[in-house]
Amino acid sequence: MYARSGLLSQRSCSSHGRECATPVLAAQRRNNSTATKIAVEFDQSTGVAVMRLQGPPVNSLSLDFLTELCINVEKLEMDKNCRGLILTSSQPKVFSAGLDIMEIYGKSPERCGEFWRAVQEMWLKLYGSSMVTIAAINGSSPAGGCLMSMTCDYRIMADNPRYSIGLNETQLGIVAPFW
Numbered sequence: 731m732y733a734r735s736g737l738l739s740q741r742s743c744s745s746h747g748r749e750c751a752t753p754v755l756a757a758q759r760r761n762n763s764t765a766t767k768i769a770v771e772f773d774q775s776t777g778v779a780v781m782r783l784q785g786p787p788v789n790s791l792s793l794d795f796l797t798e799l800c801i802n803v804e805k806l807e808m809d810k811n812c813r814g815l816i817l818t819s820s821q822p823k824v825f826s827a828g829l830d831i832m833e834i835y836g837k838s839p840e841r842c843g844e845f846w847r848a849v850q851e852m853w854l855k856l857y858g859s860s861m862v863t864i865a866a867i868n869g870s871s872p873a874g875g876c877l878m879s880m881t882c883d884y885r886i887m888a889d890n891p892r893y894s895i896g897l898n899e900t901q902l903g904i905v906a907p908f909w
């Protein structure tokens with residue numbers, strides 16, 4: 731087993747019907763953060779990678795967080811040996827608090843647009859992945875956290891009555907946008 735976070739692979743490959751000839755992707759161009767909010771361990775013997783969300787305190791989905799997540803999914807997608815991805819959290823009690831509220835409060839339309847594109851890129855990457863994807867939901871997962879888990883092929887949630895999941899913005903009358 732080895733840690734992969736931080737590597738930037740730009741090779742071309744073809745496996746499991748995946749063609750990956752595009753090296754510098756949108757998320758990689760956007761990435762200017764040095765902090766590591768995502769840790770990836772890939773087990774060569776099983777072909778399964780575990781991606782741990784480690785953005786304290788609650789894995790809220792900021793632009794940096796989403797960018798790092800997308801880069802890591804891209805890297806695994808390009809690895810012909812990686813067949814499965816388990817997404818889980820390193821934070822206690824929370825899988826993900828959803829979109830980072832501070833990214834959408836008082837920001838310019840341009841910045842909001844950039845942020846919203848990153849949200850879309852995240853779920854498209856996970857939903858469209860050729861890997862078998864599993865969300866191991868080991869804490870609360872409201873709104874965007876719920877969205878992230880819904881884009882995976884399978885979801886397993888820790889059995890704890892304190893953990894909640896769902897599109898809680900509907901309680902405020904906010905409807906998810908059409909994509």
Ligand SMILES: CCCCCC/C=C/CC(=O)SCCNC(=O)CCNC(=O)[C@H](O)C(C)(C)COP(=O)(O)OP(=O)(O)OC[C@H]1O[C@@H](n2cnc3c(N)ncnc32)[C@H](O)[C@@H]1OP(=O)(O)O
Binds near residue numbers: 790870906
């Ligand atoms: C086709 C489908 C489309 C779906 C579209 C999906 C749309 C999504 C919109 C969103 O995601 S908007 C975000 C909605 N998220 C929430 O409403 C979550 C709010 N947070 C919570 O419920 C709780 O914080 C928690 C996640 C259950 C964790 O509770 P806990 O008691 O453990 O921690 P707290 O003390 O509440 O929070 C700690 C710390 O974190 C800050 N924080 C929490 N959530 C967010 C967030 N979403 N963005 C930014 N910051 C967040 C909170 O303010 C605290 O900060 P402090 O500085 O320590 O006070």
